[in-house]
Amino acid sequence: MLSNSSKYAIKGVLYLAxxxxxxxxxxxxxxxxxxxxxxxxxxxxxxxxxRHGIISSTRGPKGGFYLSEEDRKHTLLEIVQVIDGENRLNSCVMGIRNCDMDNPCVLHKLVGGNKSKFIRVLESTKILDLVDGKQGIEEFFPL
Amino acid sequence: MLSNSSKYAIKGVLYLAxxxxxxxxxxxxxxxxxxxxxxxxxxxxxxxxxRHGIISSTRGPKGGFYLSEEDRKHTLLEIVQVIDGENRLNSCVMGIRNCDMDNPCVLHKLVGGNKSKFIRVLESTKILDLVDGKQGIEEFFPL
DNA sequence: CATAAAAAGGATAAAAATATCTTTTAATCT
DNA sequence: AGATTAAAAGATATTTTTATCCTTTTTATG
Structure with missing residues (x-):
């Protein structure tokens, strides 16, 4: 569903946040x-x-990666789409052909509801939402 | 979340069903x-x-794969566990260490609910449930 | 018993995902 | 300007997943 790469990316961004x-x-x-x-x-x-403008960086001494205030408004879904591509999340959970969220197959109906919800969470969660919660920073680590 | 192999296996079993x-x-x-x-x-x-007793087979002429009545009582989860192993489904959605369903990390809380629901569906859906629905057989294909 | 049908098993190949290494470019600081 | 620092980019390596091929074993049937 999510590649390791996407998970890694999210963790990295969380650290930056x-x-x-x-x-x-x-x-x-x-x-x-x-x-x-x-x-x-x-x-x-x-x-x-x-490169995709989700996070910021500069080269050279004192350089590095960081998140601008604007960057923090990007959603988890955007991160995933940059890393995994548009398709991975949208394709049928069961890998059925000609089946997507709009035209779900029988198996899709079984499990599809959960998946779209998963996507909705990614879509509606901004980077800043992760950090602005009530939880203390410590809770995030170890990642 | 589910490997291609698992999806393939489920499709094959569905055909057998x-x-x-x-x-x-x-x-x-x-x-x-x-x-x-x-x-x-x-x-x-x-x-x-x-080999794991989820489906049945016999060799030789007139042989092949099939599902006995008992076989049909196996769940989708059992299929997935045979093909993907026990671990893949249970590990943290976000790949966070020391995090599982019992001790969820912050990210886990965000998306974990959906996932456990997904697993519960796999767990509670028997092979026969897939076929005994109201839908006509045609609905399942093309897979 | 011979033969053919079909799964089982082993070994290998190809592709995709994951990971590392090396070189280049840009920024900063003497 | 020159040296140094750090990301960017490119090239290569490793591992895992997916896929194929070929041989062996089992079994029904003539």
Missing amino acids: LNSNRDHKVMVRDIYTVVHVPEAYLAKLLQELS | LNSNRDHKVMVRDIYTVVHVPEAYLAKLLQELS
Whole structure:
């Protein structure tokens, strides 16, 4: 449903949400040990998100990745779509051909409701929603 | 969430549910064109299910795969567990360490509810439930 | 008993996902 | 300007998943 890559990406972004801003950028090196994702791999994912304007980055000394206030308004779904592509989430849970959310097959009806709900959650959850909750920051870690 | 292999397996079993019984066994050859799964690959999956006693088979002329009345009482979850292993479905949706359904992380709470529901559907749906519905057989195909 | 039909099993191949390594580009700081 | 730092980009490697092929074993039937 979600690839590892997407999960990694979300974790990375969550770290950024908690620990970065325009004046405090963080290097992949600071992130990867905390979120338990291989450094180079995480770098790739963040680069991809950056290219798509989901997160921000600058090169060079004092550079790094960070989230602007605007960035924080992006949804989890946007992250997933950048990393996994548009299709993965929308295709039939059961892999049935010619079957999607609009025209669900019999198996789809069984489980499809849950899935669309899952997507709706991703769609309606902004990055800032994750952090602005009542929970303390600690609750997020270890990721 | 579900591997392709699991989906293939479920489709194959569904075909068996609709088209086989102890007195009418079917060959992989009859199934694979209908459910759009590569012949040899489907054979492997069905063999695996057969070894685990989820479906039945006999060799030789007039042999093939089929579902006994007992077989039909197996759940979709059992199929998935044979094919994907126990772990895949139970691990955290977000891939967070030390997080499972009993001790959900923050991200888990967001989406975890949907997932456990998904699992509960798989768990509570027997093979015969799929076929005994009001829907006509045609509705299941093309798979 | 011979033969053919069909699953079972083993070994290999191809593709996709995951991960690492190396080089390039851009920013900052002497 | 030159040195250094860090992301960006590109190339390569590894692992897992998916798929195929080929041989062996079992079994019904003539």
